[in-house]
Amino acid sequence: MANDHPTSKSNHNRPNLVRRTPFPASVSQAVGTPLQPAVVYASPDASALDDQYEGRAAGYTYAREGHPNADVLAAKIDALDSAPVPGIVLGSGMGAISAVYLGLLRAGDHIVAGDQLYGRSLRLLTQDLPRFGIECTFVDAGHAENVAAAMRPETKLVLVEVVSNPTLRIADLDGIAAVTAGHDALLMVDNTFTTPRALRGFDHGADIVIHSVTKLLAGHSDVTLGYAAVADPALRQPIVDAAVTWGLTPSPWDCWMAERGLHSFDLRFERAQRTAGLIAEHLGGLAGVEAVIYPARPDHPDADRAAALLGANPGNMVSFRISGGRAQANAFIRGAGEIPFAPTLGDVGTTLSHPASSSHRGLTEQGRAALGINEGFFRLSVGIEEPNLLMDELTAAVAAARAVP
């Protein structure tokens, strides 16, 4: 009876705390999406693992290589975008852009990109890719002729953000698609600002569509995620391999959170967009506001193209310029009630950004002026709050700025 002795060296009768316990059976099914945080997956035997690696059987092996929460999220975004080939979820929007470059380009290739890009996207093209022998030419994407003039025999990819940040200019997407098709280059559309509600890149000839899921799609500023999808199935695996090798793949938790956020995406988008229209009109009527930029306004410089490309979905972003300099800008920010001064967009709550001191601080004053950005320039990402509350806060902010001598 040695084994029954409390000091026995054999612990077989102790409860097993290390081995995993399956969930208890339930005839009723959970309504929420399950979260699978496991990094590793056990296969029945070596031949079963062969089948998985060779693509003869579906299954996961290691979370950096793929996991169910990423696939569930990707499928939802695929449906929004009408993606012809299953999309790929990455750890951030920049991860999505990077995975495309790493998977599809090589030293000696050339990129043409719009000149008003998201700051890090611009940095990647100006500082990082050149170290790997990939050059980029920047052009005003408002005119397809500029893209045509910048194309070289080695141009492999053209990057366009359809609605520019922060001046909300509209790219000549259809013209650019015709140019890239004629040159056998890939057209990549960063659809973060527009979202698939306003524009589906594949309907306009895009070869690659990427999103920062961090923004409107997830919508709650509590995850960073990205998404990339391609039209040609042959381009998918190189991007997946780059993401897996360079470690750009996402965490299950973030995917789960984003998928949860997507449940309300349509409602959030509609509400925020409707409020953005009201705010654009309201700001336009305030003394002290010099200009309002919103794609649905008749005075928008690309109003016709905005109507053609975005239809009834001008989006939730409103930019505007108030009179004065830094002192007035500071008073505006401090006077804007509880609207956070934060350099992001697409949150459920409205956020205010000041490009001169954040996204565009790297430019010279002249460089900013050429884009129409000065100290009085603000960009508002409209959220889903009560519109009247926002209008009151903005009215107070404009008054606070005007009170500065």
Ligand SMILES: *Cc1c(COP(=O)(O)O)cnc(C)c1O
């Ligand atoms: C935020 C953003 C990105 C980068 O996305 P992250 O998720 O922050 O990495 C890329 N493009 C645009 C237009 C963005 O707004």
